[in-house]
Amino acid sequence: MSAADMVRSRVAQIALLVVLLGAYPWLIGEFYVNLASQIFIAAVFAASLNLLVGYGGLTSLGHASFLGLAAYLSGWLTLKMGFTHGAAAPLALAGATLMAGLFGLIALRATGLGFLMITLALSQVLWGTAYRWVSVTDGDNGLARLTRPAPFGINLDHATAFYYFAALVTVLAVWMMARFVASPFGASLRGTRDQPRRMSSMGHDVWLLRWITFVYSGFWGAVSGLLFVYYNKYVHPTSFALTSSAEGLLAVIAGGSGTVLGPLAGAAIVVLLKNYVSGYVERWNMLLGIVFVLIVVFMPRGLVPGLRRWRERRSGGRA
Amino acid sequence: MIPALEISDLNKAFGGVSATSGVEMRVMPGARHLIIGPNGAGKTTLFNLISGDLYGDSGSIRLFGREVSRLPPHRRAHLGLARTYQIITLFGEESLEHNLVLSQLGLSPLRWRPFAPLDRFGELRQEARAVLARVNLDHLAERRLGELSYGERRRAEMAMALAQRPRLLLLDEPFAGLSREERTVLKDLIAGVPREVTIILIEHDMDIALELAERITVLHYGKVIVDGTRAEVVADPRTREVYLGD
Amino acid sequence: MQFWVIQTLNSLALGGLLFLLSAGFSLIFGLMRIANLTHGAFFMLGAYLGASVMHAVPNLWLAALLVGLAVALLGGLFERGILRKLAGNSLGQVLVTLGMAFIIADSCLLIWGGDPIPILTPPALQAPLRVAGYVFPTYRVVVVGIAIVVAIALYLLMEKTRLGAMIRAGVDDMDMARAVGIPVSRLFSTVFCLGALLAGAGGVIGGPILSAYPGLDADMLPLALIVVILGGVGSLVGAFVGSFLVGFVYTFGIALLPDLAYVILFLPMIVVIAFRPRGLFGRATT
Numbered sequence: 010m011s012a013a014d015m016v017r018s019r020v021a022q023i024a025l026l027v028v029l030l031g032a033y034p035w036l037i038g039e040f041y042v043n044l045a046s047q048i049f050i051a052a053v054f055a056a057s058l059n060l061l062v063g064y065g066g067l068t069s070l071g072h073a074s075f076l077g078l079a080a081y082l083s084g085w086l087t088l089k090m091g092f093t094h095g096a097a098a099p100l101a102l103a104g105a106t107l108m109a110g111l112f113g114l115i116a117l118r119a120t121g122l123g124f125l126m127i128t129l130a131l132s133q134v135l136w137g138t139a140y141r142w143v144s145v146t147d148g149d150n151g152l153a154r155l156t157r158p159a160p161f162g163i164n165l166d167h168a169t170a171f172y173y174f175a176a177l178v179t180v181l182a183v184w185m186m187a188r189f190v191a192s193p194f195g196a197s198l199r200g201t202r203d204q205p206r207r208m209s210s211m212g213h214d215v216w217l218l219r220w221i222t223f224v225y226s227g228f229w230g231a232v233s234g235l236l237f238v239y240y241n242k243y244v245h246p247t248s249f250a251l252t253s254s255a256e257g258l259l260a261v262i263a264g265g266s267g268t269v270l271g272p273l274a275g276a277a278i279v280v281l282l283k284n285y286v287s288g289y290v291e292r293w294n295m296l297l298g299i300v301f302v303l304i305v306v307f308m309p310r311g312l313v314p315g316l317r318r319w320r321e322r323r324s325g326g327r328a
Numbered sequence: 329m330i331p332a333l334e335i336s337d338l339n340k341a342f343g344g345v346s347a348t349s350g351v352e353m354r355v356m357p358g359a360r361h362l363i364i365g366p367n368g369a370g371k372t373t374l375f376n377l378i379s380g381d382l383y384g385d386s387g388s389i390r391l392f393g394r395e396v397s398r399l400p401p402h403r404r405a406h407l408g409l410a411r412t413y414q415i416i417t418l419f420g421e422e423s424l425e426h427n428l429v430l431s432q433l434g435l436s437p438l439r440w441r442p443f444a445p446l447d448r449f450g451e452l453r454q455e456a457r458a459v460l461a462r463v464n465l466d467h468l469a470e471r472r473l474g475e476l477s478y479g480e481r482r483r484a485e486m487a488m489a490l491a492q493r494p495r496l497l498l499l500d501e502p503f504a505g506l507s508r509e510e511r512t513v514l515k516d517l518i519a520g521v522p523r524e525v526t527i528i529l530i531e532h533d534m535d536i537a538l539e540l541a542e543r544i545t546v547l548h549y550g551k552v553i554v555d556g557t558r559a560e561v562v563a564d565p566r567t568r569e570v571y572l573g574d
Numbered sequence: 575m576q577f578w579v580i581q582t583l584n585s586l587a588l589g590g591l592l593f594l595l596s597a598g599f600s601l602i603f604g605l606m607r608i609a610n611l612t613h614g615a616f617f618m619l620g621a622y623l624g625a626s627v628m629h630a631v632p633n634l635w636l637a638a639l640l641v642g643l644a645v646a647l648l649g650g651l652f653e654r655g656i657l658r659k660l661a662g663n664s665l666g667q668v669l670v671t672l673g674m675a676f677i678i679a680d681s682c683l684l685i686w687g688g689d690p691i692p693i694l695t696p697p698a699l700q701a702p703l704r705v706a707g708y709v710f711p712t713y714r715v716v717v718v719g720i721a722i723v724v725a726i727a728l729y730l731l732m733e734k735t736r737l738g739a740m741i742r743a744g745v746d747d748m749d750m751a752r753a754v755g756i757p758v759s760r761l762f763s764t765v766f767c768l769g770a771l772l773a774g775a776g777g778v779i780g781g782p783i784l785s786a787y788p789g790l791d792a793d794m795l796p797l798a799l800i801v802v803i804l805g806g807v808g809s810l811v812g813a814f815v816g817s818f819l820v821g822f823v824y825t826f827g828i829a830l831l832p833d834l835a836y837v838i839l840f841l842p843m844i845v846v847i848a849f850r851p852r853g854l855f856g857r858a859t860t
Contacts, residue, residue: 122603125609126799141833189443197430208402214402251672294676306660309666
């Protein structure tokens with residue numbers, strides 16, 4: 010395949026994707042349009058988490074902190090402080106990103122399991138505070154009767170309009186994350202994942218690389234939080250819960266942490282599973298747990314690579 | 329002339345066991361300095377203290393006149409320090425060329441660019457190839473590092489260190505595990521490094537090491553036993569004692 | 575003044591329960607390098623099982639022992655059946671403990687339903703103590719006593735027995751411990767079961783104070799995490815000090831500044847991490 014051919018096929022692939030995404034809401038019913046919106050939200054969340062997990066080699070169990078914080082900030086500013094969305098959104102993002110900076114300073118005092126525990130503990134602090142600081146968060150009631158923004162006057166209350174909004178944000182997010190990963194910074198980050206000591210001896214500031222990544226990852230987590238609160242028009246302390254972070258991690262593991270697109274597939278799997286299953290089984294958490302155990306034990310590299318290998322073994326035989 | 333490396337009264341203990349004890353050492357720019365000693369003498373610990381992978385309990389380390397004993401490893405790299413490791417720690421899943429690019433990025437302001445694609449910076453790849461050519465590995469530039477032979481990987485490590493354009497190069501047992509021919513190749517490579525680079529070498533293989541060394545420090549139980557020119561150290565009875573004594 | 579007395583006793587009691595929970599967590603982490611996220615669920619399962627067992631066995635202490643053993647058995651099966659298969663994959667192990675926690679939590683919901691189930695204080699201990707004009711809830715005093723007894727027992731185990739020596743060796747330097755012939759797999763199982771036993775029994779003992787309710791695991795686990803982060807991994811002394819520290823900060827925080835109790839809990843953790851990332855008594859974890 011010549012270079013020109015490759016470019017042409019790339020453009021064709023992108024064009025096809027754009028057409029499919031664009032036509033989708035006109036082809037099926039509102040329920041599935043909403044489902045797609047949910048997938049977009051989970052996709053941005055999982056992709057942002059993967060910057061840390063897959064590319065930074067830092068597994069966090071507290072990523073929901075940033076989703077929840079952005080959601081609550083947006084809700085609180087618009088509902089209780091009378092801000093417009095145009096003002097609340099950047100403030101919510103800024104607030105959550107600042108918190109990511111602070112959390113990063115604390116969590117990066119450790120690596121590996123210590124890092125994991127600290128991120129978990131930090132998100133639990135936010136969770137507990139969301140329940141208890143009733144005057145601000147309305148505690149267990151959550152913040153309800155929130156509204157969706159109307160960018161350029163477009164009403165996002167219609168499922169299709171919100172779908173396009175979410176799709177655009179997701180495409181932008183994934184693009185920005187992909188560029189990050191392909192840059193010299195991203196290459197250095199991957200280096201610290203594989204051989205941190207060697208990277209240090211070559212002049213890289215490993216701590217700073219990780220901290221910046223933590224903040225960037227938190228920013229996009231916050232973006233998913235805004236999409237989340239706009240979609241649901243409601244936010245509850247469970248957004249900060251361990252289950253919330255765990256679902257993101259499951260999406261990363263299911264889709265494979267080695268690529269930017271893997272977590273997107275994983276997010277689709279998790280959302281579809283959750284929606285499909287909740288019709289038949291009441292206990293989503295138990296299923297989440299079982300899926301975790303099964304994937305980790307039988308397909309440690311993630312569902313997508315694992316399934317591929319399983320298929321190869323069935324058809325190819327002795328490899 | 330300012331010494332490339334000056335160590336004064338350096339001490340390091342691990343839970344009561346002294347690994348480095350009152351070590352004094354001075355290496356002038358352009359030197360070819362060898363550190364020898366039996367197993368457990370504290371040679372790699374000393375290297376770790378110089379490179380910053382470990383911090384000493386007391387004493388001072390000066391790199392080109394600058395006090396660095398509390399400086400983290402990456403900052404010492406920016407002062408011109410490069411090292412190789414006893415156990416090869418390269419990026420096995422990446423191409424040889426990419427390994428070298430990572431090495432160059434360590435000291436380049438490009439490493440902080442978060443949105444421009446790495447591929448765009450052709451000068452990094454060109455420089456990588458140039459360094460690989462010096463160690464005769466440029467024909468393997470596109471190969472995954474894990475596919476290279478052990479000898480080739482040792483040379484790749486050398487290339488990574490040279491890519492940093494160091495002023496002081498620490499080589500931790502570079503000949504370990506190499507065949508006779510590979511040793512000769514590597515020895516010639518090291519001998520060919522220009523005098524702008526000061527080299528300190530830890531080695532067990534006496535034949536090769538003595539060929540390269542001009543000054544030698546003998547360590548035992550973390551202490552400096554003998555220190556001087558090659559001739560002095562070889563003739564000194566204490567050297568033989570250290571090796572045959574226990 | 576009575577208020578301070580009550581809150582102090584509540585703090586001590588919570589600290590005692592936290593110690594029962596965290597000691598196991600800390601040992602498992604220190605020895606096996608596994609952050610056992612199932613630990614909160616073990617505690618909750620213990621509380622639920624205790625509530626049920628006490629219909630047949632009205633004695634709280636006996637119930638605690640039986641339930642502790644049952645949870646230990648479950649823990650042992652989990653460790654041998656699943657965790658051991660993931661040796662070397664520490665991330666995988668953590669994820670699997672997380673999955674197990676979810677499974678246990680939802681199972682409890684399925685079996686016992688959504689309403690909190692109280693566990694009655696043993697009748698002998700229901701009457702309060704009156705000393706020097708103050709009233710002390712007796713059961714809480716007893717819980718503190720139990721925690722101290724367990725702490726001493728664990729201390730003796732660690733310092734005076736061969737098992738303890740092996741555990742300490744393993745926590746200090748696993749490779750060396752293997753090299754001198756310590757049966758690492760058996761040691762791992764023993765420690766994991768011990769941790770699960772303490773957590774399960776702790777759930778029963780905590781029953782009269784906390785009762786058994788959905789979400790107990792999610793309430794206790796972060797506190798245990800903070801205890802271990804504060805006190806240092808693998809250190810019993812750290813778990814002891816950390817537990818009571820957290821018990822006090824949390825209880826007084828809730829009493830005095832209920833809105834921000836969790837944030838107040840945050841602060842000692844940040845201070846410790848900032849100045850001593852290994853925790854107050856911890857050793858370096860590689």
